[in-house]
Amino acid sequence: MRWMIMHKTEPKWEAGEPPSRELVAKVGALLGEMAEANALGGGDGLRASSLGVRLRFQGGRRTEIRGPFAGENELPAGMLNVRTRSLEEAAGWADRLAEVVGDLEVDIRPITEAWDIGLAPRPPGLQTTRYMLLYKADGASEAGAPMPPEKRAHLRRLTGEMSKAGVLLVHERLEPSAKGKRVRFRGGKKKIIDGPFTESKELIAGYVIVLADSLDAAMVWADRYGSAVECEELDVRLVAEP
Numbered sequence: 001m002r003w004m005i006m007h008k009t010e011p012k013w014e015a016g017e018p019p020s021r022e023l024v025a026k027v028g029a030l031l032g033e034m035a036e037a038n039a040l041g042g043g044d045g046l047r048a049s050s051l052g053v054r055l056r057f058q059g060g061r062r063t064e065i066r067g068p069f070a071g072e073n074e075l076p077a078g079m080l081n082v083r084t085r086s087l088e089e090a091a092g093w094a095d096r097l098a099e100v101v102g103d104l105e106v107d108i109r110p111i112t113e114a115w116d117i118g119l120a121p122r123p124p125g126l127q128t129t130r131y132m133l134l135y136k137a138d139g140a141s142e143a144g145a146p147m148p149p150e151k152r153a154h155l156r157r158l159t160g161e162m163s164k165a166g167v168l169l170v171h172e173r174l175e176p177s178a179k180g181k182r183v184r185f186r187g188g189k190k191k192i193i194d195g196p197f198t199e200s201k202e203l204i205a206g207y208v209i210v211l212a213d214s215l216d217a218a219m220v221w222a223d224r225y226g227s228a229v230e231c232e233e234l235d236v237r238l239v240a241e242p
Contacts, residue, residue, distance in 0.1 A: 001211070001212060001213060001214070001218075001238065001239075002041050002209050002210070002211055002238075002239040002241070003180075003209065003210050003211075003212055003215070003218035003221075003222075003236055003237065003238055003239065004172065004174060004207050004208075004209050004236070004237045004238075004239050005207060005208050005209075005210060005218070005221065005222045005225050005234055005235070005236050006076070006204050006206070006207040006234060006235045006237070007204070007205050007206055007207070007225070007226065007229050007231040007233070007234040008202035008203065008204060008205060008231055008232065008233045008234065008235075009046075009049075009202065009203045009204065009205035010205070010231070010232065013048065013205050014048050014049060014050070014068060014203070015048070016047075016048050016050070018116075018117045018118060019117055023228075023229070023230060024117065024119065026228045027228045027229055029228075030224055030225060030228045031043070031208070034208070034210060034221065038211065039210050039211045039212065039221065040208070040209075040210065040211070041208075041209035041210060041211050042170065042208070042209045043206065043207055043208030043209060044081065044111045044112065044130075044132070044206060044207065045111070045112035045205065045206035046109045046110070046111060046112060046132060046204060046205055046206055047109060047110045047111070047112050047116060048067070048068065048109075049067040049068045049069040049107070049109055049203055050067045050068040051067060051087075051109060051110050052067045052069070052087070052107060052108050052109035052110065052131075053065065053066055053067060053087060053091060053107075053108050054066075054067070054069050054105065054106070054107050054108075055091060055094050055095075055098075055105070055106045055107075055108065056105045057098035057102070057103055057104055057105070057106075058103045059103070062095065062098070064091075067109070069107065069203060071201035071202055071203055072201070073105065073136050073137070073199075073200070074136070074200045074201060074202060074203055074204065075136060075137040075142075075177060075197060075199070075200040076134050076135070076136060076137060076174060076204065076237075077135055077136060077137040077138070077141040077173065077174055078134075078135055078171070078172055078173035078174055078240075079132055079133060079134045079135065079170070079171075079172055080093075080097070080132075080133040080135075080159075080162075080168060080170065080171045081111065081130060081131070081132050081133075081168075081169040081170040081171075082130070082131050082132075082133060082162065082167050082168055082169060083128045083129070083130050083131075083166070083167060083169055084128060084129065084131060084167060085127060085128055085129075086129075087108060087110075087129075087131065090108050090131040090133065091108055093133065093162065093167065094106045094108060094133050096158055097133070097135070097155075097158065100151055100154045100155050100158055101135075101151065101155070102151075103138075104135050104136065104138070105135065105136040106133050106134065106135045106136070107132075107133075107134045107136075107203075108131050108132070108133050108134075109131065109132055109134070110129055110130065110131055110132075111129075111130040111131065111132055112206070113130070130169065134204065137174075137176075137177070141176065142176045142177060142178070142196060143176065144175070144176045159171055172209075172239055172240075173239070173240040174237045174238065174239060174240060175237065175238040175239070175240050176195070176196065177195040177196045177197045177235070177237060178195045178196040179195060179215070179237070179238045180195045180197075180215070180235060180236050180237040180238060181193065181194055181195060181215065181219060181222075181235075181236050182195070182197055182233065182234070182235050182236075183219075183222060183223070183226060183233065183234050183235075183236070184232065184233050185226055185227075185231065185232055185233070186232055190223075192219075197235070200235070202233055205229075205231070206229070208225060209239060210222075215236065215238070218236055219236060222234060222236045
């Protein structure tokens with residue numbers, strides 16, 4: 001089983017403050033330990049929402065909100081990580097996703113690279129950027145309702161086209177939040193909240209996917225991950241398998 005551990009952002013990250021060398025070292029050490037334990041299934045950090053765009057599709061109409069974003073419905077249903085030449089090109093693929101899925105909300109933000117935080121130089125000649133298209137949960141996804149066969153077939157065609165074009169890097173869908181847990185680290189205390197999550201107002205700052213046989217086993221990694229990234233809140237969600 002795969003579990004996505006998503007930590008929430010804080011004002012300093014939204015202001016564009018780079019992580020300290022100490023924090024980067026702690027996170028790197030933990031990811032290395034996960035890899036050695038064959039428990040690491042991927043992960044990325046996100047840059048400030050001021051560099052992104054929020055798209056709302058409703059009744060065939062598209063509303064565009066430039067970042068920074070205020071926390072509203074931040075409970076994700078899934079994500080597509082893409083590589084494109086611009087934010088506008090990434091938004092174009094979100095338009096195509098809405099044509100398939102229908103009403104939805106998508107946040108598009110650049111993914112943090114090593115050169116964004118001063119760990120390595122930007123590769124010469126690189127003309128593309130990685131973006132996360134994070135699409136939000138709704139009543140149907142939280143109820144675990146399956147996508148109708150026609151839409152599922154259209155989505156497969158779209159993601160196949162994206163892969164063939166070299167755009168799609170990752171596509172992950174999440175099971176309902178009822179199958180997960182939320183952890184808050186505040187005032188030196190830890191509080192665990194069982195899903196479903198009735199609301200989620202905090203923007204996601206990044207995630208890691210861990211391989212674990214149970215939610216309890218994933219929670220062990222989540223506790224250590226929360227300490228490493230020094231966050232106040234994180235969610236642990238089950239990744240849906242194809």
